[in-house]
Amino acid sequence: MSDQTTSGPVLAADGTPLKRSLARALRLQKMRALALIAPLLLFVLITFIAPIADMLFRSVENQIVSETLPQTVVALADWDPTTGEAPDEAVYRALAADLKVAVEDKTHTRLGSRLNYELTGASSLFRKSGRKVKRMDLESDTSFKEAFTDIDRKWGEVAIWETIQTYSPKYTNGYFLNAVDMRKGPDGPEARPENQQIYMMLFGRTLFMSLVITMSCIILGYPVAWLLANLPTRTSNLLMILVLLPFWTSLLVRTSAWKVMLQQQGVINDTLVWLGLVADDARLVMINNQFGTIVAMTHILLPFMILPMYSVMQTIQPSYLRAAKSMGATNWTAFWRVYFPQSVPGIGAGSILVFILSIGYYITPEIVGGNTGTFISNRIAYHISSSLNWGLAAALGAILLAVVLLLYYVYDKIVGIDNVKLGG
Amino acid sequence: MKPLNLLMATTALAIAGGMASAQDMTDEMTIVSWGGAYSNSQQKAYHEPYMEKTGVKIINDESSAEAVAKLRAMNEAGNVTWDVVDVVASDAIRLCDEGLAMEIDPDTQLAAAPDGTSAADDFGDLLVSECFIPQIVYSTAFGYRTDLVGDTPPDDICDVFDTETYPGKRSLEKRPINNMEWALLCDGVAKDDVYDVLATAEGQEQALAKLDTIKDDVIWWSAGADTPQLLADGEVVMGSTYNGRLFSVIEEQKQPVAMLWDAQVFDLDGWIIPAGLSEERKARALDYIMFATDTQRLADQAKYISYGPARASSAPLVGQHAELGIDMAPHMPTDPANAKNTFLYNYEFWADYRDDIDAKFQAWLAK
Known part of the structure; x- marks a missing residue:
């Protein structure tokens, strides 16, 4: 009997092998867990991941050219722009045929707006040609080249054809090139003229200012968090309300309040002039620049730094400090060698929160940033709502997202993401 | 509904190519504008008289600043929730280019001036886009x-x-x-x-x-x-x-x-009707536009804000500010x-x- 049990598989009570029975039980458990989180998972997938993926996809998507001008794109494929000559009659005939269809569907002006991002003047060129192409007759007309150059001489030049040819593939890296101050040239990517370069500088400025804001939040928030964690409950509760109060005030109100404080006829300048510290005709410029943005954003994001620090500091036993001092440590040594290392997870959590929030901040830099304090997000907003260049906005957003993920990875390597605590 | 209005609405509908009758109009509409004093002037000059006349409920949305982007997003999602949108002329041109706004025929879908001048002549050069119905001239x-x-x-x-x-x-x-x-x-x-x-x-x-x-x-x-x-x-x-x-x-x-x-x-501000509305909503929007851009209504708006009416025939009707009692003409x-x-x-x-x-x-x- 003992021989049988050692040689055969271990059986569960119902006679099935224990391994399989266990696996089934585990699988059931997993399914149940999955079913429990399914609503949330679906919600996040549908309302968060899918729209972001859809938006990011626009940064490479370029079907509009080949869909609006299918015949032209094919006819143009063999044309060589370096000859410096406009394409031949067949291409113009194809263009006439395509535009006739496009005008019916009213998509020609849409294509014009798209190509205008790459070539100034394309917008009105397509609008104008759309009106006149209706009168062309595909059967009887003989020279479409002449007809089109009569509408606008730009049709006889290389530039517009080169742009159509360059952007005829279904997918393009043009938006991403634009987002890093480059453009598609005849010999591959090339730098944009210096007077149009702006995005790399804005990315750099956004990262730099976010870092400064995070640092100022650490410096200002640390003592407050320490007080909150170490004062008697009654006083610390009062302090806590003061920390939370800004949370309950509208972001716009807080930003506008800083305007009133910092402007040249504002409270601070008035006080300084009254005290005689600053001459009336040399009032300090503290708003509509980087300084104003940093001050306002530090104030707005401070609670996001204080709260994680506070909850971590609460868990640090005061007896450790007393123990250190009883062994002869000075106040500074006890703090720096015993207390501070234990509070680092709180700083880490707060810094990640503040840094990631500030890197994508929009409204405060828009209001108080002037021209030296605006972020990359202000340009993204401009391209979403004003210029309607969603492809470029998506490319800028994708780069920003990639930068955040990269920094997160670097942070994980240096500090370790396990070493981040929101409390407990 | 008054007989005249009924007649106007049916004409508008017949021209819009709809088989629907005047009864098939929604009794609620969303109008998008800029907010503040400007929306207030529209509320008094257009919305209130229109609601009183037709019993329609008008919902105000203050999204004009982001109207182009939002309309594009709504259009892509296939769910346009706005009926009439107030935009500046350059935005109207973009919306028309993008196929997001509906084309308007001024002669049949807008009211003629009291002296019989057609709407196209009354607005003149200010009809800068096929989709745009001018309202005011601002500067x-x-x-x-x-x-x-x-x-x-x-x-x-x-x-x-x-x-x-x-x-x-x-x-x-x-x-x-x-x-x-x-x-x-x-x-x-x-x-x-x-x-x-x-x-x-x-x-x-x-x-x-x-x-x-x-x-x-x-x-x-x-x-x-x-x-x-x-x-x-x-x-x-x-x-x-x-x-x-x-x-x-x-x-x-x-x-x-x-x-x-x-x-x-000088710049122009006016109305557009989003493309892709259902027949009932389109009929309602056209009916509103016909009412709100006639000669008297445009002149009425100038009682509340110092923007010039876009119709030539409205200019002589501009009077005094409704609350301040000052002549508006020198402020135009x-x-x-x-x-x-x-x-x-x-x-x-x-x-x-x-x-x-x-x-x-x-x-x-x-x-």
């Missing part, structure tokens, strides 16, 4: 602090660039449109040549170089309410904004501010005394050059 002009400019108040646009005679900050809009024109005008370019010069790379450089001379003295605004606030605080000595905002600072809030009308830039940008030297926003030029010049302008601004 972007300068206001200055009367107490900060000494004994010689500015009367020339180039005084904005003269920081020696008029020291202090100025506020300008954070975009190239208008600023580039003013800069060239004050750099010796003749008014008729401004857009030819601005179409060249050298001309754009020239305009930016002129703006560079006052760059340190400029506060850049992006919301129409900024300049009035900056003027009221004494933060700037002069600044550009929409003339209706300045009217409110001068006449309603009685601040020491006066108008500098020289080289004001179109008044002959104010309109000695004016620009009209060049829609075609900016539709083409906006992306290019904006890139250069923003790069210059960020330097």
Whole structure:
């Protein structure tokens, strides 16, 4: 009997092998867990991941050219722009045929707006040609080249054809090139003229200012968090309300309040002039620049730094400090060698929160940033709502997202993401 | 519903190609506008009389500033929730180009003037796009602090660039449109040549170089309410904004501010109807538009805000401010005394050059 049990598989009570029975039980458990989180998972997938993926996809998507001008794109494929000559009659005939269809569907002006991002003047060129192409007759007309150059001489030049040819593939890296101050040239990517370069500088400025804001939040928030964690409950509760109060005030109100404080006829300048510290005709410029943005954003994001620090500091036993001092440590040594290392997870959590929030901040830099304090997000907003260049906005957003993920990875390597605590 | 209105509505419907009868109109509609004093003037001049007449419920949405982007998103999602949208003319042109707004036939879908002039003639050149129904003419002009400019108040646009005679900050809009024109005008370019010069790379450089001379003295605004606030605080000595905002600072809030009308830039604001509405909603929207853009209604709006009505036939009907009781005509940008030297926003030029010049302008601004 003992021989049988050692040689055969271990059986569960119902006679099935224990391994399989266990696996089934585990699988059931997993399914149940999955079913429990399914609503949330679906919600996040549908309302968060899918729209972001859809938006990011626009940064490479370029079907509009080949869909609006299918015949032209094919006819143009063999044309060589370096000859410096406009394409031949067949291409113009194809263009006439395509535009006739496009005008019916009213998509020609849409294509014009798209190509205008790459070539100034394309917008009105397509609008104008759309009106006149209706009168062309595909059967009887003989020279479409002449007809089109009569509408606008730009049709006889290389530039517009080169742009159509360059952007005829279904997918393009043009938006991403634009987002890093480059453009598609005849010999591959090339730098944009210096007077149009702006995005790399804005990315750099956004990262730099976010870092400064995070640092100022650490410096200002640390003592407050320490007080909150170490004062008697009654006083610390009062302090806590003061920390939370800004949370309950509208972001716009807080930003506008800083305007009133910092402007040249504002409270601070008035006080300084009254005290005689600053001459009336040399009032300090503290708003509509980087300084104003940093001050306002530090104030707005401070609670996001204080709260994680506070909850971590609460868990640090005061007896450790007393123990250190009883062994002869000075106040500074006890703090720096015993207390501070234990509070680092709180700083880490707060810094990640503040840094990631500030890197994508929009409204405060828009209001108080002037021209030296605006972020990359202000340009993204401009391209979403004003210029309607969603492809470029998506490319800028994708780069920003990639930068955040990269920094997160670097942070994980240096500090370790396990070493981040929101409390407990 | 009154018989006349019924008749008008059926005509509108029949022309819209619908088989539906006048009964098939929604009894609720969402109208999008700019908010603030402007929406208030529309509420009193258009919405309230219309609701009273038809019993329709009008829901206001203050999203005009983001209307183009939102309409595009709604269109892609296949769920357009707006019925009538108030936009500036340049946005209407973009919406029309993108196929997001419906084309309007002024002769059949808009009311004729009382004397029988067709709507197309009454609006004239202001019908800048097939999709656009003009409502008001407004202008972007300068206001200055009367107490900060000494004994010689500015009367020339180039005084904005003269920081020696008029020291202090100025506020300008954070975009190239208008600023580039003013800069060239004050750099010796003749008014008729401004857009030819601005179409060249050298001309754009020239305009930016002129703006560079006052760059340190400029506060850049992006919301129409900024300049009035900056003027009221004494933060700037002069600044550009929409003339209706300045009217409110001068006449309603009685601040020491006066108008500098020289080289004001006219622009248009009006309605569009989104493309892709259901027949019932389209019929309702057209019915509203027919009512709200007739001669009397446009003149009524000028009782509440200092923007000029877009119909020629409305101008003689402009009277006094409804609450302040002052004559509105001298405050209109179109008044002959104010309109000695004016620009009209060049829609075609900016539709083409906006992306290019904006890139250069923003790069210059960020330097």
